[in-house]
Amino acid sequence: GFATRLVTLTVNGNPVVLDVQPWVSLLDALRDRAGLTGTKKGCDHGQCGACTVLCDGERVLSCLSLAVMKDGSEITTIEGVARDGVLQPIQQAFIDHDAFQCGYCTPGQICSAIGLMREGKAKSRDEVKELMSGNLCRCGANTQIIDAIMKVQENQTR
Ligand code: FES
Numbered sequence: 001g002f003a004t005r006l007v008t009l010t011v012n013g014n015p016v017v018l019d020v021q022p023w024v025s026l027l028d029a030l031r032d033r034a035g036l037t038g039t040k041k042g043c044d045h046g047q048c049g050a051c052t053v054l055c056d057g058e059r060v061l062s063c064l065s066l067a068v069m070k071d072g073s074e075i076t077t078i079e080g081v082a083r084d085g086v087l088q089p090i091q092q093a094f095i096d097h098d099a100f101q102c103g104y105c106t107p108g109q110i111c112s113a114i115g116l117m118r119e120g121k122a123k124s125r126d127e128v129k130e131l132m133s134g135n136l137c138r139c140g141a142n143t144q145i146i147d148a149i150m151k152v153q154e155n156q157t158r
Pocket residue numbers: 040041042043044045046047048049050051052061062063064
């Protein structure tokens with residue numbers, strides 16, 4: 001067999017040790033090894049954003065990240081976004097603004113939106129749209145997704 005490597009991650013606050021082959025993506029490690037299937041695999045090629053998670057607070061495409069490269073990192077997946085059953089404002093805003101239909105893109109959209117707001121670069125609606133453009137929605141909920149993010153950003157700066 002091929003040599004595997006131990007990778008230690010903190011996932012949603014919990015230590016996770018995985019024995020992975022060097023080419024296993026963070027996405028597959030999370031879904032298939034850690035059993036966290038909330039993170040979705042759309043294209044597996046960096047083109048849809050469905051696999052977006054937070055790595056040390058920054059949004060990353062987990063399909064393009066090798067698990068071994070993330071050794072020691074702190075990962076937040078959609079399963080870890082709500083705390084103690086309390087939705088984060090962005091999650092509530094998605095509900096309030098009908099920002100999803102099938103829901104397939106939603107975990108990635110939420111993680112990407114959290115990362116975007118943390119980056120603090122996108123102020124205007126156009127900037128938010130531009131910096132969320134890596135997260136595709138086949139259902140066409142993009143307008144509502146931007147509405148939800150704008151609402152949360154407004155509330156934060158108030
Ligand atoms: Fe990663 Fe599409 S699954 S960008």
